[in-house]
Amino acid sequence: MNIDHIEAFLYVVHYKSIHKAANALFLSQPTVTARIKSLERELNVDLFHRDGRSVILSDKGKDFLPFATQIVQTIQQGKKQLKETQQSDEICIGTNLVTAQYFLAYALPKWKESFPHMRFQIITGSTSVILEKLQSHQIDIGFIQYVHKEGVNNELLLSNAVKLVMHQDHPFIRHTLIKAKELAKQKMVFFECGAFDWNYVHKMFEVEGVTANIEVRTDHLEVAKALIRTQEYMSFLPHLCVKKELESGEFVEINVKHLLDMNQHIFLTYMKKDTLAPAFWEMILETAVQFENVQEKLD
Template identity: 85%
Template sequence: MNIDHIEAFLYVVHYKSIHKAANALFLSQPTVTARIKSLERELNVELFHRDGRSVILSDKGKDFVPFATQIVQTFQQGKKQLEETQESDEVCIGTNGVTAQYFLAYALPKWKNDFPHLRFQIITGSTAVILEKLQSHQIHLGLIQYVHREGICNELLLSNAVKLVMHHEHPFKQQKQIKAKELAQQKMVFFECGAFDWNYVHKMFEVEGVTANIEVRTDHLEVAKEFIRTKEYMSFLPHLCVKKELESGEFVEIDVKHLLDMNQHIFLTYKNKETLAPAFWKTIVETAVQFESIQENLN
């Protein structure tokens, strides 16, 4: 049974005219007529009564309408599913700004070299926003913090140490074994990039019965850095983000390893790996390994 013949039948039913159905299908009127007759021969029934140029749905035709509708809908749903699982020329990635700025800036040229036919779209946002887009099939994969959600897969991809930093002219005098109580007296700017579990930081202060003096919260990395440059604030930031400032001596690290050892974990998050070629998924992981190896050698 030809799906085009069934579709032509439904169009004639809808428009109550072979001429109008032909226009809607961008076909000639004889072609639509031929398809209807072929379907009638296959079903061995008369679907329409002809009265000059008019067509009237027969009783058998009325009985066939719900089945024809179901056949076409099932076909269209199957076609859509196949299209979604075919390899796409455009890869849409959702991530936080830090990962986009540092890891993807390194990775994308390599991915493009290995897969020259691919085009990339980068969407930045919070973990919640990226997860929503992932679930609604707006993106192929996310590079975000771990999420526990049915139907969502997480693979650890990157780890990035989080450093407590301040300007080198900040008045705070660091001690070898600094206490959380002393840090709680300092102004802090919290950089909320959607990839940290700040509960660890809060618990560090809670252990000694104090609260962090968080005067500013921002989701913009450069804003956090500018507050540090005022020489009044300190902040927990991903090492990659402040590597240049630490190397140049503009920023200095406050050693809190005895109090807190926190990492920014980025997971490769997805719903269905079949949306992209297996070789591409493998390349993502290999590039992350190379990226972390380079960073370790530079430290």
């Protein structure tokens, strides 16, 4: 039974006119007439009595009316439910910029392969901003540094070494076993991406009784890189962000592992695990493992 034919029947009943029903449906009058006749043939009854231009609901039509109404209402409810389900399949992810640029750029195509119906909204910001949005249910999950808050859950997702880098033509003489006092004399740009605990860096200098010469703070990776390219600045940056520059020799790493062995830890942060389907949770964790394996092979 064609739902369009039933819908035409209900419109004619409502407007008591095939002409008016056709206008309301944005169809031609012959089309509506053909749909009514097709429905009558299928039911093997006359649904209307025709008197010139007037149409009067027959007794059989009256009997069929509540069923036709129920059928159309059920279809409409089903469409509404499907629409709401599709809308709920949009996942809002809060993350720092580095994770968005590198991990999500790798992960999203893979997620779409396995879950083609899903849509993604990406919001970048600091850990505090993402946490606030998570707690106010503006986002579903966050990829941020560890947070200790009641009701907030953290699962380790990624680890990324942090390197102290400078331009290959920077005048700083690269000795072995550099001292913090020597580094404190150098101009530094701090890249504040919302995923580092810079207290570790500050403590590295405090142990020696000196303060880092931080001339610039920025939350933009390309700004940090541009300042390094002036050959005046050095910066602690995630390895993934400077991998190409290190491989090409444009940037060089300053070995400070004897002073500080720092990693950028990214956690999958959420309020309730049932926010997303279990299969998708597993997909996120599997993709993170694949991503780190790929980076290790490239290294």
